[in-house]
Amino acid sequence: MSIEEKQNSPTYQDSDSTEYPQNEKKVSEFVRQFYKSNIPIELVGSGSKRKIGKPLQCAKILNLSKLNGIIEYLPEELYIKVKACTPIDQIEEELKKNKQQLAFEPIDFGYLFLGKSDYGTAAGQVACNISGPRRFKVGSVRDHVLGFRGVNGKGEIIKSGGIVVKNVTGYDLSKLVCGSYGTLVALTEITFKVLPTPAASTTLVMHNLKLEMAIDLLGQAINSSNDISGATFLPTEPECAGSEMNIESTFKLNDLKYGGSFTAIRIEGTRNSIEERIQNLKNELKIIDYDVSILATYQSEIFWNKVKNLEVFSATKNNLIRIVIPSSQCVQLVYQLSSTKFKYYLDWGGALIWMEACELTEEIFDSIRKKVIKHGGYISMIKPSDHLPYVEEVFTINMNRFNISQNIKKSFDPKRILNPGKMYTGI
Amino acid sequence: MPRIDRKLLSKKNDVIESLKKIIKAENIIDHEDQTRPFETDALSAYKQQPLAVVFPENTKEVSKILEYCNQEKIKVVPRGAGTGLSGGALPLADSILLCLGKFNKILEIDYKNRCVVAQPGVTNLSITQAVQDRGFYYAPDPSSQIACSIGGNVAENSGGVHSLKYGTTTNNLFGAEVVFMDGSISRLGGKTYDSEGYDLLGLITGSEGLLCVITEVTVKILKKPQTVKAALIGFSTIEDGGNCVSDIIANGIIPAGMEMMDKALIHATDNFVKAGYPRDAESMLIVELDGTETEVEELIEKISKIAKKNKSSSIKISKNEKQRLKFWAGRKAAFPACGDMAPDYYCMDGTIPRGKLAEVLKEIGRLSKKYNLPVANAFHAGDGNLHPLIMYDANEKNSLEKTEKFGADILKYCVKVGGVLTGEHGVGVEKRELMCEMFNNNDIQQQIKIKKALDSSSLLNPGKVYPILRKCAEEGRVHVHRGKTKFPDIPRF
Numbered sequence: 005m006s007i008e009e010k011q012n013s014p015t016y017q018d019s020d021s022t023e024y025p026q027n028e029k030k031v032s033e034f035v036r037q038f039y040k041s042n043i044p045i046e047l048v049g050s051g052s053k054r055k056i057g058k059p060l061q062c063a064k065i066l067n068l069s070k071l072n073g074i075i076e077y078l079p080e081e082l083y084i085k086v087k088a089c090t091p092i093d094q095i096e097e098e099l100k101k102n103k104q105q106l107a108f109e110p111i112d113f114g115y116l117f118l119g120k121s122d123y124g125t126a127a128g129q130v131a132c133n134i135s136g137p138r139r140f141k142v143g144s145v146r147d148h149v150l151g152f153r154g155v156n157g158k159g160e161i162i163k164s165g166g167i168v169v170k171n172v173t174g175y176d177l178s179k180l181v182c183g184s185y186g187t188l189v190a191l192t193e194i195t196f197k198v199l200p201t202p203a204a205s206t207t208l209v210m211h212n213l214k215l216e217m218a219i220d221l222l223g224q225a226i227n228s229s230n231d232i233s234g235a236t237f238l239p240t241e242p243e244c245a246g247s248e249m250n251i252e253s254t255f256k257l258n259d260l261k262y263g264g265s266f267t268a269i270r271i272e273g274t275r276n277s278i279e280e281r282i283q284n285l286k287n288e289l290k291i292i293d294y295d296v297s298i299l300a301t302y303q304s305e306i307f308w309n310k311v312k313n314l315e316v317f318s319a320t321k322n323n324l325i326r327i328v329i330p331s332s333q334c335v336q337l338v339y340q341l342s343s344t345k346f347k348y349y350l351d352w353g354g355a356l357i358w359m360e361a362c363e364l365t366e367e368i369f370d371s372i373r374k375k376v377i378k379h380g381g382y383i384s385m386i387k388p389s390d391h392l393p394y395v396e397e398v399f400t401i402n403m404n405r406f407n408i409s410q411n412i413k414k415s416f417d418p419k420r421i422l423n424p425g426k427m428y429t430g431i
Numbered sequence: 432m433p434r435i436d437r438k439l440l441s442k443k444n445d446v447i448e449s450l451k452k453i454i455k456a457e458n459i460i461d462h463e464d465q466t467r468p469f470e471t472d473a474l475s476a477y478k479q480q481p482l483a484v485v486f487p488e489n490t491k492e493v494s495k496i497l498e499y500c501n502q503e504k505i506k507v508v509p510r511g512a513g514t515g516l517s518g519g520a521l522p523l524a525d526s527i528l529l530c531l532g533k534f535n536k537i538l539e540i541d542y543k544n545r546c547v548v549a550q551p552g553v554t555n556l557s558i559t560q561a562v563q564d565r566g567f568y569y570a571p572d573p574s575s576q577i578a579c580s581i582g583g584n585v586a587e588n589s590g591g592v593h594s595l596k597y598g599t600t601t602n603n604l605f606g607a608e609v610v611f612m613d614g615s616i617s618r619l620g621g622k623t624y625d626s627e628g629y630d631l632l633g634l635i636t637g638s639e640g641l642l643c644v645i646t647e648v649t650v651k652i653l654k655k656p657q658t659v660k661a662a663l664i665g666f667s668t669i670e671d672g673g674n675c676v677s678d679i680i681a682n683g684i685i686p687a688g689m690e691m692m693d694k695a696l697i698h699a700t701d702n703f704v705k706a707g708y709p710r711d712a713e714s715m716l717i718v719e720l721d722g723t724e725t726e727v728e729e730l731i732e733k734i735s736k737i738a739k740k741n742k743s744s745s746i747k748i749s750k751n752e753k754q755r756l757k758f759w760a761g762r763k764a765a766f767p768a769c770g771d772m773a774p775d776y777y778c779m780d781g782t783i784p785r786g787k788l789a790e791v792l793k794e795i796g797r798l799s800k801k802y803n804l805p806v807a808n809a810f811h812a813g814d815g816n817l818h819p820l821i822m823y824d825a826n827e828k829n830s831l832e833k834t835e836k837f838g839a840d841i842l843k844y845c846v847k848v849g850g851v852l853t854g855e856h857g858v859g860v861e862k863r864e865l866m867c868e869m870f871n872n873n874d875i876q877q878q879i880k881i882k883k884a885l886d887s888s889s890l891l892n893p894g895k896v897y898p899i900l901r902k903c904a905e906e907g908r909v910h911v912h913r914g915k916t917k918f919p920d921i922p923r924f
Contacts, residue, residue, distance in 0.1 A: 078784070078786070079681060080677045080678075080680050080681040080785070080786060081680075081784045081785060081786060082680060103683055104683075133625065133630075135625075139624055139625075140624060143598065143602050144624065144625050146625070146630055146633060147598065147601075147602050156877060160873045160876075160877070161873060162873050162874050162877045163870070163874055164874065164878075166782075166849070166850070166851045166869075167784060167849055168782040168783070168784060168814070168815050168849075168850055168851055168854070169594070169595065169599075169782075169814045169815070170590050170594060170599065170782045170811070170814045170815065170816045170854035170855055171782055171851045171853075171854060172587060172588045172637045172639075172853050172854065172855060172856075172857050172858070173851045173852045173853050173858060173862075173866070173869055174858070174866065174869075174870065174874075174875075174878050174896065175634060175637070175638055175642075175878050175881060176588070176601065176633055176634065176636065176637050177634075177877070177878070177881075178633075179601070179630040179632075179633025179634060179636070180629055180630055180631075180633060180634050182630060182633070183625070183627070183628070183629070183630055184629055184630075188629075199685065200683030200684070200685065201683070203683075223543060226545070227542065227545065227654055228654060229566070229654045229655060229656055229657045230723075231656070231722065273722070273726060274725075274726060274729055276725045276726070276729060277722060277723050277725050277726035277729065280723045280724070280725045280726070281723055284723070328623045328624060328625065328627075329623060330543075330544045330621070330622035330623055331543065331544060332541070332543040332544050352624060355623065355624055356624070380621050380622055380623065381621075381623055382623065382626060382627045384627060399627045399628060400627050400628075401627065401628045404615065404617050405617065405619070405628060405631065408611075408617065408629075408631060408885065409628055409629045409631075411884035411885065412629055412631075412634075412881065412884055412885075413629075414884060415877070415880035415881050415883065415884040416877070416880075427628065428628070
């Protein structure tokens with residue numbers, strides 16, 4: 005039995021330690037009570053992303069999954085207000101009825117952790133602030149949260165923002181809450197900005213390009229006026245023991261040719277405009293003679309869902325690392341990392357590296373971190389492994405920002421009872 | 432405003448001498464005649480001369496000034512170009528006004544990472560001008576873009592007419608270098624998408640100079656769309672115009688810009704710039720569409736159909752770039768055009784859900800009669816940001832108070848229908864006392880705790896945004912007449 009299986013087994017869990025508040029008022033009462041008696045709490049929604057961040061050993065678990073349901077959805081006002089732990093697939097299903105979407109493309113981490121879909125909740129997406137392939141065009145989760153309600157570490161119900169896009173009334177706490185991994189507030193209600201789903205999507209895949217060439221072309225495509233919404237590079241598989249990553253078996257699509265790397269560009273909009281833009285891209289990037297595959301809407305959507313949901317790393321036994329850097333630094337960094345045994349793919353035109361590291365040690369992880377920081381980026385450990393279940397620093401921070409963050413944490417949660425240490429020791 | 436530190440006023444000379452040790456003497460002004468131009472920002476109804484005005488030349492000097500002021504418990508008010516409309520850069524009598532006018536250089540243009548690194552005093556428009564030869568631009572475009580500084584844009588989270596599609600400052604910002612009140616310098620973000628840990632960059636954007644002083648920004652630039660066209664659509668009722676806006680969005684179209692004006696403003700602006708507006712219309716929409724040529728043509732066709740369905744009285748499509756700019760010239764001149772209608776005007780800035788437009792405009796009409804003050808309405812219809820312009824004559828007794836009360840009633844109504852007090856101008860001193868309309872005590876206390884976490888003695892831009900102590904419930908408005916608050920040394924509860 006692996007460590008995580010043991011931890012999840014019934015004998016490991018103390019059933020009395022978990023509380024299931026039914027509503028915001030109950031959440032507030034529980035937190036108030038724990039605040040008074042100095043009891044640390046782990047906040048859990050559906051648990052789909054529980055392994056991201058440092059493991060917690062809190063006396064109490066506050067399971068918020070009962071705060072579930074759509075409160076208000078006004079398609080013409082472009083927002084949806086939901087209880088914090090409403091499942092993301094339920095929200096997407098509802099939006100689909102009106103041809104709308106969460107444009108930041110929520111990632112389904114289920115494939116990575118379980119080998120199957122486990123989409124998680126709205127609050128989980130907000131707490132992690134990790135966005136899909138469209139990030140460089142439309143922004144991140146944090147750019148799509150218009151407002152929230154939640155309970156701070158003293159049990160006080162607080163709110164910020166609203167239901168409108170343009171709002172500068174008071175500090176923008178929605179931004180602060182996004183990516184705070186439940187260390188500032190227990191979210192109870194979230195309002196997302198929603199956008200129309202484009203009428204069609206097409207993917208242009210160039211085959212068998214080398215890394216430098218691929219990044220150069222993706223950069224040119226993003227810098228063009230063709231308004232592309234996806235730019236990924238899936239390299240030819242390098243050797244990596246203990247991993248079953250296989251690009252060809254993951255991307256089984258009728259119109260996709262195989263052999264060599266994939267350099268993929270997504271174009272979304274009306275059919276005519278897509279055709280026009282593909283032609284423009286072929287001319288501007290001078291790729292008319294290249295070996296390409298064109299995926300129309302149905303296959304294009306499958307392709308990008310697989311990219312977004314990390315399906316090439318499905319149920320991997322290895323560690324998974326996320327690196328974000330300025331795209332101009334990508335090629336250099338990838339070459340500098342080549343002494344490590346890893347598999348990777350690039351998204352956001354090279355500004356995001358998803359990396360499955362084999363036989364990773366704390367020392368190697370630290371040395372990668374140093375290189376990433378030198379190139380102006382940051383690194384996070386997304387998935388631990390049996391081989392390296394725990395690292396000292398899961399996320400990246402410097403001393404100066406740590407001190408500020410500690411003060412911010414205290415202002416929300418003075419006794420440090422909400423997910424203490426989830427992000428950084430001492431926060 | 433906060434209680435004036437009279438002790439500090441009496442040792443003004445010592446303060447100036449200490450500042451001279453930090454920055455060049457020529458970069459400090461303290462004579463009453465010299466500091467007068469700095470007594471106000473673009474909310475000129477409020478005036479107050481500061482103790483001294485300083486012009487640091489680099490981040491180190493900013494850091495040392497703040498460190499010194501923090502030690503000596505001297506208040507500091509940061510100021511960019513002073514174009515803010517909510518009194519965010521209004522000095523206090525016992526404060527140092529920290530002007531960032533000398534931070535006026537574009538430091539780096541990085542096309543590979545699609546960003547520009549600039550000092551905060553650089554104007555919004557000059558960022559676009561610096562990259563337009565390569566076909567790039569900076570998206571947020573507040574009306575004051577020719578004069579407003581990019582640092583001020585970050586402090587206020589400025590928007591503009593294109594923010595429905597391209598977002599406001601916060602969505603177009605990669606990084607910033609900031610100095611906190613204790614003098615510590617921090618780099619937030621960089622050239623990457625998002626950053627890890629708490630989103631401090633998101634927190635300081637729109638914090639109205641209360642949390643830190645911005646000394647460098649890195650903003651995202653975009654490639655200009657291939658084709659841009661604008662449509663002028665007239666309607667015989669306000670309701671039809673409002674319904675058309677909702678219908679366009681409901682049809683899955685996000686225009687690059689969607690502006691609405693009422694009859695009063697159509698006439699005023701058309702008189703001012705001869706933009707060719709439909710003068711018989713009760714309301715008018717400017718809808719801007721961008722993308723590839725085919726896409727724009729398709730969208731124009733769709734929008735024309737939607738407009739007709741919503742009983743439009745006229746539709747005019749821009750034939751060329753010159754005409755498109757002419758369409759916009761009227762809208763962009765909305766404020767000066769109002770100068771023809773009355774000696775003074777007061778611009779409000781609430782945001783409402785788009786669907787509530789007709790209801791809110793009706794209420795504004797009712798209030799206009801109640802207060803006997805005419806009003807013209809400009810509306811960023813796409814994102815629900817409403818700018819009623821209240822006409823008044825400052826020479827008439829009590830007219831400013833009456834106007835402010837009218838404005839406050841409009842904003843309260845915006846909140847009542849699910850909107851907010853301010854969409855892009857900020858709270859500043861202007862809307863400070865209205866914060867309790869939107870937030871309860873818990874909400875405000877949480878925000879004040881954040882302020883204290885970063886500025887423990889509340890010295891950076893105090894008296895702005897948050898009601899002083901808990902007095903807001905008592906709703907006492909304060910009129911500063913000729914820079915003098917009545918009984919300035921009495922703390923207000």
